[in-house]
Amino acid sequence: MKSAKSVQAGRRRRPHRRSSESAGRTDLDGFRQEVVHFARAHGWLVHFDQQPHGSAPHLTMARSLPSGDRRIVFARLVDTDDHLHSAEREWLHGIEQVALTCQGHVQAFAWWPEDANDVREVLK
Secondary structure: OOOOOEOHHHOOOOOOOOOHHHHOOOOHHHHHHHHHHHHHHOOOEEEEOOOOOOOOOOEEEEEEOOOOOEEEEEEEEOOOOOOOOHHHHHHHHHHHHHHOOOOOOEEEEEEOHHHHHHHHHHHO
């Protein structure tokens, strides 16, 4: 399962105009709390690194459900008005290359605060 926000081919995200929904939520800490809370509520083990080494993803999440949903998700959280830098894209692209051999059980994402619905779709 790939989200539209997956970092396939390391593409840059176009500049975003703030909507009224995201205008009040610009800090990554609030977005991180939202992601972590939702993930834990849906059975994910969550590790968050506020200052990851280099440009590594902030979040590492793992889940193994009796239904057969066994995945590891790596996510880089990006501020609303920011974009991925080349080193960040390189990290996520490297993870995606490994994921190609893992039958969809490993995923890498870059998530902006306005991606909250996509985040919930991946983690539900």
